[in-house]
Amino acid sequence: MTTYPLTDEDREIQDRTRRFVDDDLIPWEQHAEEHGGAIPAEIHEAHRRQVRELGLAAMNLPTELGGGGFTMLQQVLVQEQIGRATNALGWVLHTPAAWAPAVMTPAQIDRWLTPSIRGERHECYAITEAGAGSDVDAIEATARRDGGAYVLNGEKMHVTSYNTADHIFFQAKLVGGENEGAHAMFVVDKDTSGVRLVAEPRYMHTYADTHALVAFEDVRVPADQLIGAEGDGMAFTYEWFRYERLMIAARCCGAADRLIEEATSFATQRVQFGRPIIENQAIGFMLADSLTELWAARLMTYGLAANVDRGVDVKIAHGQCSMTKLYASEMAGRVADRAVQIFGGRGYMRENVAERFYREVRVDRIWEGTSEIQRAIIADQLVKRGTQALVG
Ligand SMILES: Cc1cc2nc3c(=O)[nH]c(=O)nc-3n(C[C@H](O)[C@H](O)[C@H](O)COP(=O)(O)OP(=O)(O)OC[C@H]3O[C@@H](n4cnc5c(N)ncnc54)[C@H](O)[C@@H]3O)c2cc1C
Numbered sequence: 001m002t003t004y005p006l007t008d009e010d011r012e013i014q015d016r017t018r019r020f021v022d023d024d025l026i027p028w029e030q031h032a033e034e035h036g037g038a039i040p041a042e043i044h045e046a047h048r049r050q051v052r053e054l055g056l057a058a059m060n061l062p063t064e065l066g067g068g069g070f071t072m073l074q075q076v077l078v079q080e081q082i083g084r085a086t087n088a089l090g091w092v093l094h095t096p097a098a099w100a101p102a103v104m105t106p107a108q109i110d111r112w113l114t115p116s117i118r119g120e121r122h123e124c125y126a127i128t129e130a131g132a133g134s135d136v137d138a139i140e141a142t143a144r145r146d147g148g149a150y151v152l153n154g155e156k157m158h159v160t161s162y163n164t165a166d167h168i169f170f171q172a173k174l175v176g177g178e179n180e181g182a183h184a185m186f187v188v189d190k191d192t193s194g195v196r197l198v199a200e201p202r203y204m205h206t207y208a209d210t211h212a213l214v215a216f217e218d219v220r221v222p223a224d225q226l227i228g229a230e231g232d233g234m235a236f237t238y239e240w241f242r243y244e245r246l247m248i249a250a251r252c253c254g255a256a257d258r259l260i261e262e263a264t265s266f267a268t269q270r271v272q273f274g275r276p277i278i279e280n281q282a283i284g285f286m287l288a289d290s291l292t293e294l295w296a297a298r299l300m301t302y303g304l305a306a307n308v309d310r311g312v313d314v315k316i317a318h319g320q321c322s323m324t325k326l327y328a329s330e331m332a333g334r335v336a337d338r339a340v341q342i343f344g345g346r347g348y349m350r351e352n353v354a355e356r357f358y359r360e361v362r363v364d365r366i367w368e369g370t371s372e373i374q375r376a377i378i379a380d381q382l383v384k385r386g387t388q389a390l391v392g
Pocket residue numbers: 124125126127128132133134135157158159160161203211363366367368369370371372373376
């Protein structure tokens with residue numbers, strides 16, 4: 001690819017991931033679609049092994065802890081390729097909590113983080129509640145100190161990968177004590193008494209990972225399962241948001257890239273009225289708009305990743321992550337919509353990549369902050385920091 005200056009090492013990582021996605025993941029998409037997102041267990045295991053052998057496992061964590069130690073730009077290059085496969089087959093590439101090494105105690109790192117890096121454990125995030133989505137501060141889950149323990153209560157929804165996780169990052173508000181009302185984050189083993197699966201509703205996409213409704217009923221955890229200090233909870237959430245918003249943008253670029261390739265290939269072969277449909281400007285222009293928007297999104301995504309690697313101020317990064325996620329996710333939605341149109345009736349069939357992506361990229365405008373919330377953040381940053389600081 002020639003859109004951005006990359007080192008030889010960056011390109012090698014990009015090529016390595018692309019080959020894995022094209023040769024090993026994409027061939028299983030249709031099977032996954034027909035089996036509720038699942039692929040045969042031995043194939044899934046083989047994919048897990050491949051991710052490790054390719055050096056892509058826990059690429060976001062430092063090498064001292066057994067991670068890949070990738071730059072942010074390299075992570076974006078990998079996630080972009082991962083985004084080219086539907087049905088979340090790319091989630092086999094697990095990226096544990098990158099914010100954790102800075103705030104977890106050595107004992108917490110040994111118990112939860114390093115086994116996650118080795119691929120032996122898996123986390124999920126329980127933040128959202130029925131009454132608290134965009135407005136995270138409205139959470140009603142509680143944490144009450146009781147001697148050497150905390151007692152956790154609350155009901156969380158949309159807990160992604162609950163079915164594959166074995167521990168949960170649980171966010172609550174403190175009740176009692178000098179930090180009453182402040183947020184706190186806990187790590188809770190899924191098999192702790194009082195953690196109860198309420199439901200696993202079905203969603204628009206066909207993924208093997210579920211998004212669960214989970215009740216926490218008088219869940220008692222030792223005080224050393226608090227992450228960081230009382231009141232720190234929101235800080236981790238913001239850091240996670242920034243990271244995931246950038247990675248969502250990268251995966252959206254990958255989805256758009258695949259869609260444009262597949263739709264172009266179809267449009268050059270499909271003949272109606274005696275000529276390939278791409279010879280109609282109506283079709284060619286849809287692809288032209290898609291390619292142009294993909295390039296813009298990719299430049300934003302790579303540029304932001306490089307800024308993060310250069311140590312850009314975290315507040316500027318916050319605004320730029322919102323702009324990049326907003327643009328890339330809306331771009332992917334437009335590209336998927338056009339791809340369905342170009343494929344015509346075939347684009348409405350489950351076996352068609354455009355149909356699957358049309359459903360799958362929809363959530364990218366919702367999770368990790370909706371498009372409206374990204375716009376609110378961007379407007380706020382504009383007022384506080386000005387055009388020059390954000391895009392100059
Ligand atoms: C598939 C999926 C997986 C998820 N995984 C997880 C997970 O693992 N862990 C977790 O904790 N959460 C998860 N979420 C939750 C996700 O982060 C929330 O859905 C998202 O933040 C939006 O919250 P909400 O759904 O409650 O919508 P609401 O906040 O109720 O918003 C509804 C609508 O109102 C708009 N709106 C709200 N406030 C404003 C405002 N101030 N200005 C303008 N418009 C506004 C929104 O943009 C949206 O259009 C997941 C969600 C989905 C769909």
